[in-house]
Amino acid sequence: MSHLTVCKAKIAHANKQILKLAVEELAKTLGATVKENAKVFDYDEEAEDVDFLIEMKGKGQANGIGVKVTSSGIEVILDEWAFDYKFKARELSEKITQLYTKYAVLAVAEEIGMHVENITETEEGIVISLVR
Amino acid sequence: MPRNLILIKKDGTIIIDASGYQGLTCLQDLKLILEKLKQYGIDTSILEQMLKQGESEVSEKESVEVGT
Numbered sequence: 001m002s003h004l005t006v007c008k009a010k011i012a013h014a015n016k017q018i019l020k021l022a023v024e025e026l027a028k029t030l031g032a033t034v035k036e037n038a039k040v041f042d043y044d045e046e047a048e049d050v051d052f053l054i055e056m057k058g059k060g061q062a063n064g065i066g067v068k069v070t071s072s073g074i075e076v077i078l079d080e081w082a083f084d085y086k087f088k089a090r091e092l093s094e095k096i097t098q099l100y101t102k103y104a105v106l107a108v109a110e111e112i113g114m115h116v117e118n119i120t121e122t123e124e125g126i127v128i129s130l131v132r
Numbered sequence: 133m134p135r136n137l138i139l140i141k142k143d144g145t146i147i148i149d150a151s152g153y154q155g156l157t158c159l160q161d162l163k164l165i166l167e168k169l170k171q172y173g174i175d176t177s178i179l180e181q182m183l184k185q186g187e188s189e190v191s192e193k194e195s196v197e198v199g200t
Contacts, residue, residue, distance in 0.1 A: 002151040002158050006180040007166070009144045013173035094142045101140045104172040105165075112164055114136070125141040132134040132161070 009101055014069045016051060018107060022099035023052045023067050026092070032056050032064065040066030042079035050077060058082035065092060074100065102126050136161065146176065151184075 020036070027034045038053035043060035050066030057063065062082030068075050076093040102119075109116055109130050117129040134157070139147040148165070150158040166176050 002153055002184045003148075003162065004180075004182045004184065005148045005150075005162060005178060007146045007148070007176040007178050009140075009146050009169075010175045010177075011173050012175050015172050018172055094144075097144060098140055098142050101144075101146065101169075101174060104169055104174055105138055105140070107172065108165055108168040111168055112161075114161075117135070125139050128138045128140070130136045130138065 009097075011073045011097060011100060013071070014074050014100060015104070016069060018103045019067070019069060019074065019096075019100055020052065021103040022096050023054065025099050026095055027054045030054060030056065038066075040064060040077050043082040048077055056083070059084075067096060073097075098126060102128065105130075134158070134161070136165070145179075 020034070024034050032054045035053045035055055036051065038050060039047040040050050040053055041047050041061040041063045043058070043062050045061035048066060048068075050068040052067040053063065054065040054067070055063060056065065058079060059082040062079045064078070065087060066077035068077065074093065074096055076089045076096065078087060078089055078092070080088060105128055106116060109128075114130040114132055117131045118127075119129075120127045134152045135150070137149040137151075139149075141147075148162060150162065153161070169176060
């Protein structure tokens, strides 16, 4: 017997250690570095405290992409205009959520004694193969 | 060998395709995986579930909600 199960995931209380792995992977793809417990600035230098900052120079004082854990999930903060709309907060939020789920699945696999056989990225998404 | 292929889509959909299990132990592993994901702050709602036997899909197709 086996099964095919389709779930919808919603992140309610993100684990910061797992989120750090997700943010670091995203930063790597952007050629940027990550700073913890930082402030994200917009063009006008209005700052907001964030758990992680993907450091990148934008127009004015804009210094990158901020990521913070909130009670309702993961929030991405950036001045899209200051980066010529090269990055969209919504798209980045989806990517971070996807990467967060990947690292959470890997952590779960280790906890329950399943072996990670393979991880691939396809057009559909990230595929993780776990075996017992 | 029991195997779970887990597809994580950008829109938050997770598709778990389990194979190689004896009996209903695949559902025990599914329950365990979803419970553990919840500990990492990931709440999941099961939108669809199909049980398969051997090569051919049989019997059940259900829609259940958990942890929303």
